[in-house]
Amino acid sequence: MSRQVRVELQPLGETFEVEAGTPLQDVLFAHGVEFPCGGRGLCKGCRVKVLQGSLPSTPEQERVLGRTGIDEGWRLSCQNSADENLTLEVAQWEATILGDHSKFNFTPREGLGVAIDLGTTTLVAQLLDLRTARVMAVRSALNPQARHGADIMSRIDFAVARGGHRELEQLIRARLGRLVSELISAAKVRADDLRHVVIVGNTVMHHLFCGASLEPLSRSPFETDQDGLRRFRANELGWNVGGNPAIRFLPCLGSFVGSDILAGILTARIHESEELVGLVDLGTNGEIVIGNRERMVCASTAAGPAFEGARISMGMRASTGAISEVHAEAGVLRCHVIGNGVARGICGSGLVDAAAAALELGLLRESGRLADERGHLSLRDSVVLTQTDIRELQLAKGAIAAGIRIVLKQFSAEPSALKRLHLAGAFGNYLNLASARRIGLINFPEEIIQPAGNSALLGAKLALFTHHDDDGSYRQIRERIAHHSPNEDASFQDLYVEHMGFPAFAT
Ligand code: FES
Secondary structure (H helix, E strand, O other): OOOEEEEEEEOOOEEEEEEOOEEHHHHHHHOOOOOOOOOOOOOOOOEEEEEEOOOOOOHHHHHHHHHHHHHOOEEEHHHOEEOOOEEEEEHHHHHHOOOOOOOOOOOOOOOEEEEEEEOOOEEEEEEEEOOOOEEEEEEEEEOHHHHHOOOHHHHHHHHHOOOOHHHHHHHHHHHHHHHHHHHHHHHOOOHHHEEEEEEEEOHHHHHHHHOOOOHHHHOOOOOOOOOOOEEEEHHHHOOOOOOOOEEEEOOOOEOOEOHHHHHHHHHHOHHHOOOOEEEEEOOOEEEEEEEOOOOEEEEEEEOOHHHHOOOOOOEOOOOOOEEEEEEEEOOEEEEEEOOOOOOOEEOHHHHHHHHHHHHHOOOEOOOOOEOOOOOEEEEEOOEEEEHHHHHHHHHHHHHHHHHHHHHHHOOOOOHHHOOEEEEEHHHHHHOOHHHHHHOOOOOOOHHHEEEOOOHHHHHHHHHOOOOOOOOOOOHHHHOOEEEOOHHHOOOHHHHHHHHHOOOOOOO
């Protein structure tokens, strides 16, 4: 009887079983991994890092990957078979999850710390030496809750209407505990030296991790009183980490504005700015904060999942096979596909680009109507955008653009008053700014816009060094932040409709 082995691919978290001895090239290709030199062991494009299990090294692999690469656990997947259970990190997929390697000022402290960005889709964790702020190891993974819904509204539904809260809580606590253990093993440090863990995330992630009820967030007025700083010890969470480190989940800012935005305020230093500065996280739930050292206003606006490729007929995450860039050239659309293979779908950045390029070529009208009578826009291979996809994009970008205007109104300010606008999150980082401006998603001059990288993760790292902070809850900053609900603003609907159309010309 044949023996089955289990293969897990990181950082996207795909898991499957195959017959022992199956060449990895045969199975990985089906999961979107490309083999640029055709599996001849020449290009290292198919390299994987062995996180669990083992793959043999050979002189041929060492020639391509170098001694250091072999010692770090890298192997050529095209030269190996799955003979035992394996967890592999696929190098081609690294860019799909945003890490952080920024330099920052800090006051040294003893021990090691872990900073975690708990996203609805992805998780990123870094282990730091708190004496030097050096990043010693990085791990990322998909949020395992995603099997119960891609966006926060479906997680709330699963937790509240279908009684799944406890399951979601256990899934995320267990996965983060494993990430922390993997960091310690990867850096080859003593678990006893890990003293502090800081986690940031949106309000729903906060509640699901901390065990707070999501029921208040499932109905109007969507307000919760359980969104403060939460403290745990590793053993309370079932984490098997030697020194039983202290864990802090930083406080949220309002009903759907989480500590990821508080982290963004810290990294963009909005709370210290003399001028009006903004930060926007372009996710399913667009989170916005604008302000200065005197006063800040935050808000969230339901953009829907179009920017993450969801609810788009051929939408997908930014992984191998996704159209990630589109531009107009010599009267036609040119598409870039991640991995340079056959296009399998389109991700958020490709969607924004495609609409901008189609506007340029007259294939899309300002009203949002596709010029082609068949009601679709052909991109590459068999990938198309439909009229419904364009409508989803209009809803998403209209919600963000209107949300920003509503927050600016709280300062009686016109868009020109904003001196810097930071775009947070993976989508904001990879977004083509010219395209975002062309479709009216971001109506600000390019020179004031700054991709903020993974500001949530950086903010969590800053918080690892806040031992002089009052109680670690950033109370003094939070006292200056007001939460505003765009949906309750009389002008929101008009602004929303106004921003759903596409601008006639590039601004
Ligand atoms: S595909 Fe080129 S080395 Fe494996």
